[in-house]
Amino acid sequence: MIPINNVFENLDATYKAFKDFIIDRNYSEQNNEICWPSYKSGISKQVYSKQYEDLIANRQFTFLLTDRSAVQIYYSYDNTGLKKIRLAYYPAPKTINIEREDIDTYYGETFSEALEAHYMLLHDLMGQGISVSNTTHVRFDYDRDVTSHNTNHLQIDGIQELRIPFKHIILPFHFVDFIIQNTYSDEYFKINKSPNIVYLLASSNKNLTDVDIGHDYYSIFMSM
Amino acid sequence: MQYISGSLGHNSSAEEKIIGTQINSDFVSFEGTLGYRMPSVGMQGKDIPSFIAQIYEHGILIIDIVSEHILGPADDSDEYWITETGVTIPSRDIVIDNFEREIQNRLKQDGRVYDRRTGQLKIVIGKVLVFCNTPADKIASLNLINPHIDRNSITSYIRSFIRNSNNSIYVSKQSQSLIEGTKVFAKARKAVLNPESTLLGDLIDRSMDNTFTLDEEQRKVSMQIPSGPQRIRGLAGTGKTVILALKAALTHKEDEKLRILSVFNTQSMYNQIHDLITKYYTYETRSSPDWSVLEVMHAWGGKGRAGFYYSVCKRFGLNPFAYGDVKNQLDPLEFIFTDLLRKLKSLNPDPYYDMVLIDEAQDFPQPFFEVIYLLTKNPKRIIWAYDEFQSLNELKIKEPRDLFGLDNEGNPNIPNTELEGTYIGGIEKDFILSNCYRNPRITLMTAHGLGLGIYRKEGIVDILSDNKSWSAIGYRVLKPNKSTFKEGDQVEIERPETFSKNILEKILKEKAADDKQLVSFESYSSWKEEYDSVAQKIHTLISTQGISPEQIMVITLATLGTGELFGYMRQQLDFLGVKSITPGYIESADTFQEKGFVNLLTPYRAKGNEANIVFVTDAQFAITNTSFRSRNAAFVSITRSRGYCYISGNGRRINELAEEIRHISNDYPRFNFKFPSEEELKRRRVILNKAENEIEKSQRQIDELISKNPEILIETLRQNPDLLSKIIKKDDSN
Known part of the structure; x- marks a missing residue:
């Protein structure tokens, strides 16, 4: 199991490697935790744009990227070692191109009462000038002590039933590298061969920890 | 003496109105204030005596006018009196005692006027009852403790009070602010450790450490219904x-x-x-x-x-x-x-x-x-x-x-x-x-000068054309000697020092430093160079001058790509370990001056707020934007500063701006200009008053025309000799 100091060093090196993509950093190591100051646990059950706004307003992020997306990196340890991880990606909300009249139509067409209420709410929100956003957040969670589901998994927003199990416990670099690679691909491929990043990737890989997840869906998905 | 009439026009007896005018003329040659039922020291209505005179270097005199015909005490206790019309009123003798005690309580909060060892107030307080319609024998039946006179002896009573209260240490602005209750508005005091320090942060702290006192103008207008x-x-x-x-x-x-x-x-x-x-x-x-x-x-x-x-x-x-x-x-x-x-x-x-x-x-x-x-x-x-x-x-x-x-x-x-x-x-x-508390004089004049384009190469953008309007914004017209200006008049106006109540400016003067340093200008060849340098400067202010981040505002005059500019600035600051927020772009629009964060703002967001340190970046837009709106934005941005204002810009035309600012600084504290023609002003006002989007649309169309189809433009101009000649004529460049 990788010690907390090494995770912190990895995080620091990650910032330095990708600092051109980052406009605000916000992390420290304190009381066996690597996280942002004023850490609040729990995920707000809000519409995504509000989740994002709350996160910015309360500075619940480790990195703010130049495209305004936010990254959370949280590692927590206790006497027996690594206890919890939360690695989350919150893209800047993108509004969808939709008119209030369209919602009227959907409302008229739906057969579901629940969705009727949903459309009505959307209609009201748009009337108040709130734009509708389709985006959502995605995160890796690790919880050593959880028994009801897999300890290490990928989860998409509030979908509780479909946690995608993961074999490896990853490091900050893996997560940020993955995000930059996919969201800034042009710029990323200008720097990914730099000795700095090559070295970081190699040393991070060396420190991957495996967990027993029974069925390795990740590998299955990756090989499809 | 300043007469604060309060509710005199609202509810007062005929005697009070007449006597008020008389007392006012008795005091006219003295400094201080005369208030009608003012200050109230927390008392209400009839618990406040009619007049309270606070005479600087003499003392406080409480004068209560008893207009009623009093028949005598209402009972044995002396607490109530009965009037001729059968109404019972509280004893005015007790009222003025209570009132005096309340004034004393307030003054005791200030060690300068109250000696805690001896329990003595250093300010003399006098009180007197003036009976207007009560005969002497009935007054005698009231067993008064306080002095009383009839209305004809007021003047001589006041004179003798002034003669005998010469030693009163001081009734001054401080004591006045205590008595009138406005000291609650004083900005939070911060201990100033080293008054000799020239660190910007210490100078600013000292400027915040002052008691709020209404000035004479403010008091007059606020204490009246x-x-x-x-x-x-x-x-x-x-x-x-x-x-x-x-x-x-x-x-x-x-x-x-x-x-x-x-x-x-x-x-x-x-x-x-x-x-x-x-x-x-x-x-x-x-x-x-x-x-x-x-x-x-x-x-x-x-x-x-x-x-x-x-x-x-x-x-x-x-x-x-x-x-x-x-x-x-x-x-x-x-x-x-x-x-x-x-x-x-x-x-x-x-x-x-x-x-x-x-x-x-x-x-x-x-x-x-x-x-x-x-x-x-x-x-x-x-x-x-x-x-x-x-x-x-x-x-x-x-x-x-x-x-x-x-x-x-x-x-x-x-x-x-x-x-x-x-x-x-x-x-x-x-x-x-006319007194401005927020902005130092040089700051206000730079803002006015740029906003109005007083030294603009192609001519003044807009201007106030009469003497009264200039004095309404705190200037004095030296030339010409007439009320309304005409084309070609050589105008010379000054902003007198007395109208500037900015404390930082005063502190700098005490230190024999040039108050012009409160505004500075820097030009750069590219926006990156400018932003890097501003970020460095902010870092230096915070790390070596004791400025806290939330006291700093960065306002950009750029109208396009503002989000990216702020992103870059935020990143540069973050590299240097300085935290910042961008309200309206990343944080929500109502976030402002959060502890530990520099504020990156547009002029629109900055409006209505002030800060000790203001950076105005991309200032070249004040020159290049054809609608003049950016000049207005420059005005708004610069006037956010109650301390230091750093203006900077970049690009080809930045020298024109530098020239305007240099001119303003040279003529400070005056403006010298030739009054423009009415036609010129009218034409520019048309642009000023067009809806913003209309101007932007026209501007976009012209830009598009120039880049895509210059032939059409050339042909149109050929067929419009009038328009062409207007363009060529120099002062018509707009």
Whole structure:
């Protein structure tokens, strides 16, 4: 199991490697935790744009990227070692191109009462000038002590039933590298061969920890 | 002596009015204040003696006028008196004793006027009862403790008091602020460890460490309840908001049944006004204001907060518009109030406000004022504070005739003449505040100079054309010697030092430092170079000069790609370990001056706020933007500064701007210019008054034409020799 100091060093090196993509950093190591100051646990059950706004307003992020997306990196340890991880990606909300009249139509067409209420709410929100956003957040969670589901998994927003199990416990670099690679691909491929990043990737890989997840869906998905 | 007439025109006896004028003339050659039932030191109504004179270097004299014919004590206790008409009133003898004790209690808070060892006040307090209609034998039956005189001996009594109170240490501005309760507005004191330090942070802390005192102008206008409409004119930072809050609190205290509305346009002012009223009212009455009769409201309303528009709709059973319904209108505020006005007129509502105080009146559309007029009872106590220079396209102040609408016969509801002359106590109905507290003089003059384009190469953008308008914004015209200027006049105007109450400026002068350093200018070849350098400078200020990040504002004049510029600045600052926020781009729009964060703002977001350190970046836009709006933005941005203002810009035309600023600095504290022709001004005003999007659209079309189809442009010009010759003529470059 990788010690907390090494995770912190990895995080620091990650910032330095990708600092051109980052406009605000916000992390420290304190009381066996690597996280942002004023850490609040729990995920707000809000519409995504509000989740994002709350996160910015309360500075619940480790990195703010130049495209305004936010990254959370949280590692927590206790006497027996690594206890919890939360690695989350919150893209800047993108509004969808939709008119209030369209919602009227959907409302008229739906057969579901629940969705009727949903459309009505959307209609009201748009009337108040709130734009509708389709985006959502995605995160890796690790919880050593959880028994009801897999300890290490990928989860998409509030979908509780479909946690995608993961074999490896990853490091900050893996997560940020993955995000930059996919969201800034042009710029990323200008720097990914730099000795700095090559070295970081190699040393991070060396420190991957495996967990027993029974069925390795990740590998299955990756090989499809 | 300054006469503060308070509610003298509102509720007073005939004797009090006459005697007031007489006492005022007795004191006329002395410095200090004479108040009618002012200051109130937390007492109310008849518990306050008629006149309180605070005479600098002499003492305080309390004079109570007993107008009634008193028959004698009402019972054995001497606590009540009975009048000829059979009414029982509290003993005035006791009233002035109680009042004196309250003044003493307040003065004891200040070690400079109170000796704690001996328990002695160093200020002499005198008190006297003046009987107007009570015969001597009946006065004798009252067993008075305090001196009493008849109305004919007031003058000689005052003279002897002044003679005998020569040794009173000092009744001064400090003691006055204690007595009148305005010390509650003093900015939080920060211990100043080293008064000799020249670190910027220490200088700024020292400038914050001062007792708030109303100046004479402010006191005069705030401590009075006018008996009709009143306009208060002044630049930003002249204390308009404090004055309106005081007037509201004071009127509420005077008569808690009066229905008062305090209304404004900027959401963020809600807390400020609430605080000001609460602080003063609570200190004075030891109770909380009753917000059900004293309504503090935003014109429209916001998240969960009552707004004026919504509350009126609700009251009259009308269906209000939501912001979403009207946000595509050219001016949503004008739209909703036009609609409301139309509906109200057909309902013929009973007015229900006794007094309405409007802050930021320059931001409101005309129908808003007419709605206020409809809902205010006679004598239409509508008081509106107007910023003379909030925007360039509103250089000409809107007169009451144009604001409050017409009556059934087509006559103005409030004709302009209603602002002529004075209310009782000699207080102008059209009141001008010329002292500026926020901005240092060089800062204000740089802002005015750039905003008006006084030294613009291609000619002045817009200008005030008469003597009175210049004095309304705190300047003195030296030349020409006439009231209205004409084309070709050589104009020379000065901003006198006395109108500048900025403390930092004074501190620098004490240290024999040049106050011009409060504004500086720097040019760069590229925006990156500029931003890197500004980030460095901010870092230096924080790390070596003791400035805290939240005291710093960075305002960009760039109108395009602002989000990216802020992103870059934030990143550069983050590299240096400085934290910043970008309200309206990343953080929500109402986030401001959070502890530990530098503020990156647009001029629009910065409006209404102030900071000790202001950086104005991309200042070249003030020159390059053809609509002149960026000059206005430059004005707004620079005037946010109550301390140091750093202006910078980049690109090809930055030298033109540098030249203008150099010119302003050279002529400081004066402006010298030749008055432009009426035609020139008219043409530029047309541009100034065009809707923003219209200008942008035209500009885009021209740009497109030049880049894609220059032939069309050339051909069009060939066929329009008039237009062509206008372009070629030098002063017509706009």
